[in-house]
Amino acid sequence: MVVQRLALVVVRLRAYVVLVALLLASLGLMALDPVRVPGVSVLWLVSIGVVQRLTGGLLHPGGLERENELLRQLNTELMLEVTQLRRAFAENQQLRQLLGLREQRFPEAVPAEVLGVTIGQLQAFATLNRGAADGLRPGMPVLSPFGLLGSVRAVSQHFAVVELLENRHVRVAVRLQSSGAEGILAWEEEGKFVVHYVPSSIPVQAGERVVTSAASDRFPPDLPIGVVRDVQREPTLPFHRIVVAPLVPARAVRYVVVLRHVPNPERRALEERFLGLTR
């Protein structure tokens, strides 16, 4: 009798029952990180990699031509810089030897090809043709010939998914090269990043290069990201709102290198413990 009544209620309210069940399932999936579930992760990554490999041409309309054009332009600029850098490098070598510092910051960078870029609502990811078999791990920084592109989010045996900087969720600790000011960089819209939390008392000029900061070890310091395009005042806050142009649009990049740098777990644990104490 009770079971019959209950069944009747469920049938009458079936739309609500289905809604609640599916919303709970969605929230459960959100709590479940697919990267931590090997079966889901592999299926997910391989299917994406295969689809993007098959549709590579469609995902890069004119991308290769654009990249070539940018590379030619960069090549000219680099030629001019090479002469100055050679002299600086020689001086630097001597100074490094004197200080006993090690050469070669990234001796084991892994070259990779971008199979495709997926763009969703305020999110962008790229799939690479390298994976765990090549030594890639989540958290490793990914560089284009122009600068920092993002970090590895998930890996399968032969593919990796890169969370691009052009993603509303990504925050990067940065430093402005000339003024030395430090802030937090966030992507705002296509071709535009914004650096927050730089005190307005620090003079910042348009044209300054923006690089990764040593304040966080998520990325190695001094990786180029962009150039300051405009400096505004944050309304009601004592901070600048610094508009940064990326060095290159992520969608135009085809070849990258993955740095075998992972955040120091001891440092991260200490920082998280400290943040937990101050909350």
Next chain:
Amino acid sequence: MARVPLPGARVWLRILGYAIAALCGVLLQVLLFPLLAVAGIVPDLLVVLTLWIALREGQVAGTVAGFASGLLLDVVMQGQLGLHAFAKTLAGFVGGFFAHLDDPEWLRALQLWRLSGIFAVGIVVHNLAYFALFVHPLDVPPLLFVLKYTGAATGYTLLLAVLLLLGWRLWERRGLTSAR
């Protein structure tokens, strides 16, 4: 010809048709729509499909279709798993409120601006849920972020929905004319 309501003899054919439409929608969403991105916002074809299914088949079918299409998009888009599924489940449920399953011709008879209004309600609910879950702790103030992007994404997706509805109406009218 009268529409066969769910459940019915041709139920599996209808489900198969929707599944194929969802797969084509995902392919378009991944391959073509990134080229239409404006300031990081892309129109969402699958929420339009979810609302269409909800209006034609009712609340339960719309809710399930929203979850399934959202999950498919979550897997393909590589973002937060469950985020699209959550938002589209809600959109399918809300869309289903407007369905009139007792009248097979109601969608054809409804004025275009009213139909667009129903789509607008569903898309707003979808985007509010999506961006409310997407907001980052450093986005200050969070409410402004949610409203700003909900407005932008709703406008863009609604434009797509209206274009598709216009196309459907024209196609229907042509079909009727040639039948006469």
